Amino acid sequence: MARASFLVVFFLVALCNSRAQALITDEEQARQWLDQYNSLAEHYYSLAEEANWAYETNINPQNQQAQVQASLNRDKFKKEAYDNSTQFDVNSFTNETVKRLFNKMKNIGNAGLSDQTKLNRLTRLLADMKQVYSTGKVPDGDRELVFEPDLTNELANSRDYDRLQFIWKGWRDAVGPTLRDMYKEYVTLKNEAIGELGYNDVGDYWRSWYETPTFEDDLEALWQEVRPMYLELHAYVRRRLGEFYGKDKIDENDPIPAHLLGNMWSQQWNNIYDLVEPFSGKQRIDVTSAMVNKGWDALRMFNESEQFFTSLGLIPMTPDFWRDSMIVRPEGREVVCYASAWDFYNRRDFRIKMCTEVTQDDLQTVHHEMGHIEYFLQYKDQPVPFRDGANPGFHEAVGDCLALSVSTPKHLKEIGLIDGVLQEDDEADINYLMKQALEKIAFLPFAYMMDQWRWKVFDGRITPDNMNQEWWKLRQQYQGIVPPVKRDENDFDPGCKFHIPADVPYIRYFVSFIVQFQFYEAMCDASGHTGPLYKCDFYRSPEAGQLLGDMLKLGSSRPWPEAMEAITGRRAMSAAPLVRYFEPLTTWLRQNNTDSGTKTGWTRFEPWTSSAPKMTGSAMATALICVLCCLFSRLMI
Numbered sequence: 001m002a003r004a005s006f007l008v009v010f011f012l013v014a015l016c017n018s019r020a021q022a023l024i025t026d027e028e029q030a031r032q033w034l035d036q037y038n039s040l041a042e043h044y045y046s047l048a049e050e051a052n053w054a055y056e057t058n059i060n061p062q063n064q065q066a067q068v069q070a071s072l073n074r075d076k077f078k079k080e081a082y083d084n085s086t087q088f089d090v091n092s093f094t095n096e097t098v099k100r101l102f103n104k105m106k107n108i109g110n111a112g113l114s115d116q117t118k119l120n121r122l123t124r125l126l127a128d129m130k131q132v133y134s135t136g137k138v139p140d141g142d143r144e145l146v147f148e149p150d151l152t153n154e155l156a157n158s159r160d161y162d163r164l165q166f167i168w169k170g171w172r173d174a175v176g177p178t179l180r181d182m183y184k185e186y187v188t189l190k191n192e193a194i195g196e197l198g199y200n201d202v203g204d205y206w207r208s209w210y211e212t213p214t215f216e217d218d219l220e221a222l223w224q225e226v227r228p229m230y231l232e233l234h235a236y237v238r239r240r241l242g243e244f245y246g247k248d249k250i251d252e253n254d255p256i257p258a259h260l261l262g263n264m265w266s267q268q269w270n271n272i273y274d275l276v277e278p279f280s281g282k283q284r285i286d287v288t289s290a291m292v293n294k295g296w297d298a299l300r301m302f303n304e305s306e307q308f309f310t311s312l313g314l315i316p317m318t319p320d321f322w323r324d325s326m327i328v329r330p331e332g333r334e335v336v337c338y339a340s341a342w343d344f345y346n347r348r349d350f351r352i353k354m355c356t357e358v359t360q361d362d363l364q365t366v367h368h369e370m371g372h373i374e375y376f377l378q379y380k381d382q383p384v385p386f387r388d389g390a391n392p393g394f395h396e397a398v399g400d401c402l403a404l405s406v407s408t409p410k411h412l413k414e415i416g417l418i419d420g421v422l423q424e425d426d427e428a429d430i431n432y433l434m435k436q437a438l439e440k441i442a443f444l445p446f447a448y449m450m451d452q453w454r455w456k457v458f459d460g461r462i463t464p465d466n467m468n469q470e471w472w473k474l475r476q477q478y479q480g481i482v483p484p485v486k487r488d489e490n491d492f493d494p495g496c497k498f499h500i501p502a503d504v505p506y507i508r509y510f511v512s513f514i515v516q517f518q519f520y521e522a523m524c525d526a527s528g529h530t531g532p533l534y535k536c537d538f539y540r541s542p543e544a545g546q547l548l549g550d551m552l553k554l555g556s557s558r559p560w561p562e563a564m565e566a567i568t569g570r571r572a573m574s575a576a577p578l579v580r581y582f583e584p585l586t587t588w589l590r591q592n593n594t595d596s597g598t599k600t601g602w603t604r605f606e607p608w609t610s611s612a613p614k615m616t617g618s619a620m621a622t623a624l625i626c627v628l629c630c631l632f633s634r635l636m637i
């Protein structure tokens, strides 16, 4: 007996030892392996990006097939590299950078799916969903309207209630129902893939990129900080829209019908600035018409944007960028128009794909996308796992931060988009801040609710048979908007927003819209700006550029609070700079709403009954009598 148990113990100890010895503790060997990994990663990643580019700029079955194949090859490489990386005893290493590289390597996403048939299916599904979205068209008499520019332009410019409703519904009919079943299958497969990496669900995985245990609570705290500003803006805009479209269409206690805000998803409202301008007769910062009148085209917009980056001493775009980017919608082939910036992981090739129109919105977007390219350029010599934003929100914030400077009247005058003498008084300032708020404040609840919805879909709190209803509950709760026509579960309105079928997380934009004001304030300070924050233009300030560049170079090599500290001197996200920026407007809005007896907020009601007729006066009277009768009868008994 004793001998037998001795043998068992002996074998167990031997087994443990052989296990432990199997893990490589030699850090030098690990470094070499990482170098090799890096070259291979550049190879597979750039092939996948090439094929993806060919597909997204020229949608056809042949290119889709090639794209799917290249993406599968990359995924196979990722999985294999990850499996190989587990032969190292990472915990025994002393170098933090080496450890972080190994830990980043775990983020292999869909490639985690070990069932090859399922991975093939998921990859194909992703391509198909993008295609449905990108080729969706709305029949209109003998024409077919495409999303960009037809639908976006009409939503921005039409002031015809019924026409807007037609466009709004038309787009949702064009792509929603087709995407609905595809999306359900995607959720199942993607959850399975991510589950194999050890995460609870896809939302859990996406949130892990922020390396913040309190991430959800932090976001909620930020939202609570900015929500009062949103409520004032919402109430003011609702009243002005009611004055324009009629109080029968927009009740002062209700959420706003979603098709009247100048944007397909009511996410930014700057296109209806003319309807809500606080002080008419002041100089209007209408740069779109100035751009058109001065003969600007897409190339001019891109040039102008690059000029701003280089004025700060940042890195210019590369020759390949100018040769290979797609900056206008091409003729004769279908493309994914949704603007995007591309890193081909070969340290040479960076491109933007965009169907640019000559508008102020798109000038903004050009800066946004070029901000991504600037980030790519700054961190291109980092190892592949670190070629990423400090967190995804940082990546989105770079171009927007510069655009805050570009959109100041002072700067627009400097680049010839405002003629004559600048009006600089309190009323002109309020007008300007209103325009900015329609873009920045209006966006916050949308950016917050998008992934509230998706996180719930991924973790099962929203089930496949109530996806649309729950979507509208959140839209109402956060944004205070309702669908203008009845929706049901055959519709799939979330799918009508690019990032959902395209599998791109969204909370990054909420984070971006907070932190971009932190970056902006820090860069303004560095440039020596004094006076109100919203007047700051750090054009041609190498000090501001240096501060930004130092942060961008880090890529994701350090946890984001360190990147935040590099630029702002503080480690936390904070809404304070954003609140400061808008302070004069917030005060004005509060005063105006109070003085005009405008209440903030909205009474809640089920979205499914939103198109039901309003209670008329007589119906109301009848209801009141019933209630009174009821009360009476109770009292009498």
Ligand SMILES: *[C@@H]1O[C@H](CO)[C@@H](O)[C@H](O)[C@H]1NC(C)=O
Residues within 6 Å of the ligand: 058, 060, 062, 063
């Ligand atoms: C689009 O793709 C097809 C098929 O791969 C190819 O023959 C054609 O040349 C491409 N067109 C352009 C403009 O790249």
Ligand SMILES: *[C@@H]1O[C@H](CO)[C@@H](O)[C@H](O)[C@H]1NC(C)=O
Residues within 6 Å of the ligand: 040, 077, 080, 081, 084
């Ligand atoms: C993983 O290790 C195997 C066996 O050593 C090797 O053949 C393969 O090339 C490695 N793959 C990667 C991506 O590192």
Ligand SMILES: *[C@@H]1O[C@H](CO)[C@@H](O)[C@H](O)[C@H]1NC(C)=O
Residues within 6 Å of the ligand: 031, 095, 096, 097, 098
């Ligand atoms: C850790 O490793 C990185 C990457 O190999 C290297 O650049 C760095 O100098 C090392 N740090 C220390 C403290 O040795």
Ligand SMILES: *[C@@H]1O[C@H](CO)[C@@H](O)[C@H](O)[C@H]1NC(C)=O
Residues within 6 Å of the ligand: 277, 278, 279, 591, 592, 595, 596
């Ligand atoms: C509120 O602002 C609007 C737009 O500037 C203006 O017409 C209105 O008179 C203001 N109302 C009050 C009560 O100040």
Ligand SMILES: *[C@@H]1O[C@H](CO)[C@@H](O)[C@H](O)[C@H]1NC(C)=O
Residues within 6 Å of the ligand: 299, 300, 303
């Ligand atoms: C863009 O900039 C380049 C170089 O600065 C210049 O040669 C070109 O004419 C510019 N194009 C436009 C349309 O402004």
